[in-house]
Amino acid sequence: MLYNINDIPININFIEKIYPKKSTIISPLKKNNSLFILVSCIATVFYEGKNGEVLNVYEYKAGEFFGELEILSDRNEPLHVIAKTDCVIKVISKENVLKWMKEDFNFNLYLINGICNKLLDDSDELVRLSLMNIKQRYFCSIER
Numbered sequence: 001m002l003y004n005i006n007d008i009p010i011n012i013n014f015i016e017k018i019y020p021k022k023s024t025i026i027s028p029l030k031k032n033n034s035l036f037i038l039v040s041c042i043a044t045v046f047y048e049g050k051n052g053e054v055l056n057v058y059e060y061k062a063g064e065f066f067g068e069l070e071i072l073s074d075r076n077e078p079l080h081v082i083a084k085t086d087c088v089i090k091v092i093s094k095e096n097v098l099k100w101m102k103e104d105f106n107f108n109l110y111l112i113n114g115i116c117n118k119l120l121d122d123s124d125e126l127v128r129l130s131l132m133n134i135k136q137r138y139f140c141s142i143e144r
Helices: 068-072 093-101 105-131 134-143
Strands: 015-019 025-027 034-040 042-048 054-061 080-083 089-094
Touching: 015 042, 034 068, 034 093, 042 089, 068 093, 089 093, 093 105
Parallel strands: none
Antiparallel strands: 015 089, 025 080, 034 089, 042 054, 042 080
16 A cells, blocks of 8 residues: 655654664664654564574565554564665654554554555465475575
């Protein structure tokens, strides 16, 4: 679903931040209470294991968002998000996201569509991996 991310209502407060390439946008060591909407850039989400293993979980591009999980669920354990390129991002607090959701049905559709796409991407990946043999899974994990 297309949504003009520049159409944030004037009563919704946000901060536009610039993150240089390779800088941390969200740290797994801090709680997150904001929605991040990418204006221009690519950002990568990583899962970091207890033994130092790193898995590239998802890659976001302009027009997409992250941080909604911490806002819309009881889980507030963010993953590590890094700017893959120089990033311009609109950061909106939980309070303002909820306020915006009450006022703008199209914004709700934008959020739901994005969440559904992430869910479907994860589901497709799980099915793809489950149909692989061990050797294929091994090479796939190295590629990631």
